[in-house]
Each structure stands twice: as C-alpha cells, then as structure tokens.
Amino acid sequence: xxxxxxxxxxxxxxxxxxxxxxxxxxxxxxxxxxxxxxxxxxxxxxxxxxxxxxxxxxxxxxxxxxxxxxxxxxxxxxxxxxxxxxxxxxxxxxxxxxxxxxxxxxxxxxxxxxxxxxxxxxxxxxxxxxxxxxxxxxxxxxxxxxxxxxxxxxxxxxxxxxxxxxxxxxxxxxxxxxxxxxxxxxxxxxxxxxxxxxxxxxxxxxxxxxxxxxxxxxxxxxxxxxxxxxxxxxxxxxxxxxxxxxxxxxxxxxx
Numbered sequence: 001x002x003x004x005x006x007x008x009x010x011x012x013x014x015x016x017x018x019x020x021x022x023x024x025x026x027x028x029x030x031x032x033x034x035x036x037x038x039x040x041x042x043x044x045x046x047x048x049x050x051x052x053x054x055x056x057x058x059x060x061x062x063x064x065x066x067x068x069x070x071x072x073x074x075x076x077x078x079x080x081x082x083x084x085x086x087x088x089x090x091x092x093x094x095x096x097x098x099x100x101x102x103x104x105x106x107x108x109x110x111x112x113x114x115x116x117x118x119x120x121x122x123x124x125x126x127x128x129x130x131x132x133x134x135x136x137x138x139x140x141x142x143x144x145x146x147x148x149x150x151x152x153x154x155x156x157x158x159x160x161x162x163x164x165x166x167x168x169x170x171x172x173x174x175x176x177x178x179x180x181x182x183x184x185x186x187x188x189x190x191x192x193x194x195x196x197x198x199x200x201x202x203x204x205x206x207x208x209x210x211x212x213x214x215x216x217x218x219x220x221x222x223x224x225x226x227x228x229x230x231x232x233x234x235x236x237x238x239x240x241x242x243x244x245x246x247x248x249x250x251x252x253x254x255x
Contacts, residue, residue, distance in 0.1 A: 012138045016145025019125070020153075023117050027150065028157040034058055035161020041069040048162035052155055056112070059084045063218060076216075083219045086226050091119045097129035098139050110140070113147035115154075121146060194229055201225040 007013055038048040055061055060081040067077045092111055099110045126139050206221030
C-alpha cells in the first residue's frame with residue numbers, strides 16, 4: 001500500500017528520499033520565491049496556504065499568478081496552467097507501466113505527487129518497468145520516497161515564503177534568485193537531445209512572441225515545443241528506433 005507503514009520502512013523508500021537531497025536546495029529556493037510571489041500578487045494568507053497544499057505545481061502557480069494579478073479571465077488562467085503542465089501527460093504515459101498494478105486511489109496519489117525532478121531521477125534509476133512483485137514494490141517505494149520528500153520540501157519552503165513575504169522586499173531580487181535556482185534544476189534535466197530541443201524551442205518562441213498580452217507568449221512557447229516534440233517522437237524518432245531494433249534483431253540471427 002502506498003504510504004503505508006510498511007512502505008516507509010522499505011530501504012527503497014529511504015533511498016528515494018536520499019537521492020532527492022542533491023536538488024533539495026534548488027527546489028526550496030523556488031518554493032520560497034513562489035510563496036513570496038503569491039502574497040505579492042494579492043492572494044490572502046488562506047488562499048496562499050490552500051494553493052500551496054492543493055495545487056502543488058510550481059510552474060503552474062507562477063504562470064497563473066501574474067494573470068490573476070492582472071485580472072485575466074478565468075479561462076486564460078486555466079489555459080495557462082493547463083499548457084505549462086502538459087508535460088505531465090507525457091510523464092504519466094511513461095509511468096503507467098510502473099503503477100498500473102496499484103488501486104485507483106493509489107495511482108491518483110502516485111500521479112499527484114509526481115514532479116519533474118522526481119520523474120527524471122526515477123527513469124534514470126529504473127529505465128524499465130518489471131512484472132515481478134518485488135521489483136514493482138521497490139520501484140513504487142523509491143518513487144514515493146522521492147516524491148514525498150519533494151512535497152514536504154515544497155510545502156515548507158512555499159509556506160515560509162507566504163508567511164514571511166513582508167520581510168522580503170522586491171528590491172532584494174528574490175525573484176531573480178529563484179529564477180536562477182529553477183534554471184539550474186532545469187539545466188540538470190537536459191540530458192537528451194529531445195529535451196534540449198524542447199527547451200530551446202519553448203524559449204525561442206516565448207521571446208519572439210513577447211508582445212502578446214497576458215503573458216500568452218509562455219503558452220505559445222510551450223504549445224509549439226510540445227507539439228513539435230510529440231510529432232518527432234511519433235515519426236522520426238520512432239522510425240529510427242524501429243530501424244535500430246531491426247538491425248539488432250538481424251545481427252542476433254546471423255550465424
């Protein structure tokens with residue numbers, strides 16, 4: 001059972017929490033900056049606390065906050081949050097085989113706690129799903145250890161920012177410091193040509209469309225990057241993979 005006492009006692013759960021530690025400081029800086037941004041955007045203390053605990057999506061929060069502060073229509077806020085979180089559709093499709101054996105409510109929790117860093121660390125450690133119960137249990141335990149650590153870190157740092165926002169004047173440049181922290185975490189994830197291409201595309205389109213109102217340039221950048229990378233995934237890259245597998249199979253059958 002996910003988050004059961006037996007889960008907490010597993011070595012894989014503790015290992016997942018330890019493997020998260022190298023990125024702890026960067027995520028904490030991001031969360032602190034997000035908490036301050038929520039208060040400075042006009043959210044009340046209750047709204048800031050609820051957004052921290054329930055939304056749990058840093059990029060979506062940061063995309064939505066300036067739109068809320070600017071009085072943008074609700075559909076624009078929702079569209080921006082949806083677009084910046086489109087990557088989790090890809091993540092969940094990949095993680096399906098790792099969590100398909102779990103009951104529905106536990107799969108929902110598995111997905112809710114998912115984060116960018118946790119996903120990258122997980123697939124680097126466990127590139128393939130397995131069918132044996134012990135292997136499945138180890139993977140779920142490791143992932144939950146990593147994601148629970150991330151959730152606690154995010155909530156504590158974000159709530160600290162909400163509660164202490166009045167002590168962090170904008171002149172301190174906290175937003176820029178948080179941006180640098182996020183940039184460092186993001187660069188650490190660029191470990192494939194596809195991810196580098198997506199980052200360059202999103203950034204380039206966002207800059208070229210900077211004149212769009214309500215920060216819709218961010219939405220445009222995300223949509224273009226996701227659309228092109230998905231198209232490549234299902235055309236060029238899939239064809240290359242099939243050709244490589246065919247060559248490997250041919251070599252195996254050679255006398």
